[in-house]
Amino acid sequence: xxxxxxxxxxxxxxxxxxxxxxxxxxxxxxxxxxxxxxxxxxxxxxxxxxxxxxxxxxxxxxxxxxxxxxxxxxxxxxxxxxxxxxxxxxxxxxxxxxxx
Numbered sequence: 001x002x003x004x005x006x007x008x009x010x011x012x013x014x015x016x017x018x019x020x021x022x023x024x025x026x027x028x029x030x031x032x033x034x035x036x037x038x039x040x041x042x043x044x045x046x047x048x049x050x051x052x053x054x055x056x057x058x059x060x061x062x063x064x065x066x067x068x069x070x071x072x073x074x075x076x077x078x079x080x081x082x083x084x085x086x087x088x089x090x091x092x093x094x095x096x097x098x099x100x
Contacts, residue, residue: 024066031057032079039082044090051083 002008031054038047055076062072 021066024061024064028057028061028067032075035079036082039086044083044087047083047086051079054079 002011031050035047035050035054038050042050058067058072058075061067062069
């Protein structure tokens with residue numbers, strides 16, 4: 001148990017900050033899950049919209065200091081690569097359909 005008043009206050013403050021950070025991480029993970037779902041089952045357009053949302057949430061999470069800015073950049077880069085692959089496979093599918 002903490003002895004000083006400042007230590008007691010820090011315990012309370014840490015609990016609030018931890019709860020806030022968990023909420024932000026949960027929102028980021030949910031956005032990424034939604035994006036991955038759109039990559040698997042959606043169209044490239046809906047995946048693009050989900051990517052924009054995901055990008056905003058990741059940037060905000062990094063801005064608030066929950067994750068490091070390099071981690072945010074890495075996550076966005078990987079999601080962008082997935083979106084690019086989805087769009088290229090979608091384009092080849094439509095091109096092959098038009099040839100038939």
